[in-house]
Amino acid sequence: DIVMTQSPLSLSVTPGEPASISCRSSQSLLESNGHNDVDWYLQKPGQSPQLLIYLASNRASGVPDRFSGSGSGTDFTLKISRVEAEDVGVYYCMQALQIPHTFGQGTKLEIK
Amino acid sequence: EVQLVESGGGLVQPGGSLRLSCAASGFTFSSYWMHWVRQAPGKGLVWVSRISPDATSTPYADSVKGRFTISRDNAQNILYLHLNSLRPEDTAVYYCVRDGIHLREYWGQGTLVTVSS
Numbered sequence A: 001d002i003v004m005t006q007s008p009l010s011l012s013v014t015p016g017e018p019a020s021i022s023c024r025s026s027q028s029l030l031e032s033n034g035h036n037d038v039d040w041y042l043q044k045p046g047q048s049p050q051l052l053i054y055l056a057s058n059r060a061s062g063v064p065d066r067f068s069g070s071g072s073g074t075d076f077t078l079k080i081s082r083v084e085a086e087d088v089g090v091y092y093c094m095q096a097l098q099i100p101h102t103f104g105q106g107t108k109l110e111i112k
Numbered sequence B: 001e002v003q004l005v006e007s008g009g010g011l012v013q014p015g016g017s018l019r020l021s022c023a024a025s026g027f028t029f030s031s032y033w034m035h036w037v038r039q040a041p042g043k044g045l046v047w048v049s050r051i052s053p054d055a056t057s058t059p060y061a062d063s064v065k066g067r068f069t070i071s072r073d074n075a076q077n078i079l080y081l082h083l084n085s086l087r088p089e090d091t092a093v094y095y096c097v098r099d100g101i102h103l104r105e106y107w108g109q110g111t112l113v114t115v116s117s
Helices: none
Strands: A003-005 A010-013 A019-025 A040-044 A049-052 A067-072 A075-080 A088-095 A105-112 B003-007 B010-012 B018-025 B033-039 B045-051 B068-073 B077-085 B092-099 B111-115
Touching: A003 A088, A003 B010, A010 A019, A010 B045, A019 A040, A019 A088, A049 A067, A075 A088, A088 B045, B003 B092, B018 B033, B018 B092, B018 B111, B033 B077, B045 B068, B045 B092, B077 B092
Parallel strands: A010 A105, B010 B111
Antiparallel strands: A003 A019, A019 A075, A040 A049, A040 A088, A067 A075, A088 A105, B003 B018, B018 B077, B033 B045, B033 B092, B068 B077, B092 B111
8 A cells, every 4th residue: 555654743833924744655656647646635623624735736626825735756745835724724645546545644733 | 516415324333234325416426436535533534445437446445345335326326335344443434525537626524433332
């Protein structure tokens, strides 16, 4: 199985400051068509996960442009340019290249 | 509006069975791959299974293989997960997820399964 390793596992950020979460996969997620089938999700307290980024760098519908995804192969990053209070929750990366699809452990973002 | 509504969760004894349902609306259900993902209390997300639009492809996580069965009724727009030989470690919220070719944008609200004596 592909192992997805996130870091850090927790993050405390002042509103208006940037934040970055890393996700590393145990094998390359780069497909022959140039796509990396990696999602980023945010699970707010008490809610279902919501898709933020798909194919490593594409923002899902309605996601604020302060969220961005980057990376290819085995290294991926989710960046929040200016954290807002509503961004609190747990962030997960997930690979959908292979079965079983696998998630990172989650990164808990708190507001200072 | 796309909606996914899970139901069927509850308290079941170890070794018991349960059938989860996910009622889909607001889109052409028969055209989409669908997934089940679970989350144990206070833990992370774990992929369980996936089903193709025509139900010919149904892979499973090793932890549930041989015990869980995913199926769908495209006429009724319902996704199912049949849970057999349940174990305490199967206790989790189970989410259904629509897969729009790399776009897993819609998740249900989840249904809680508790396996305990």
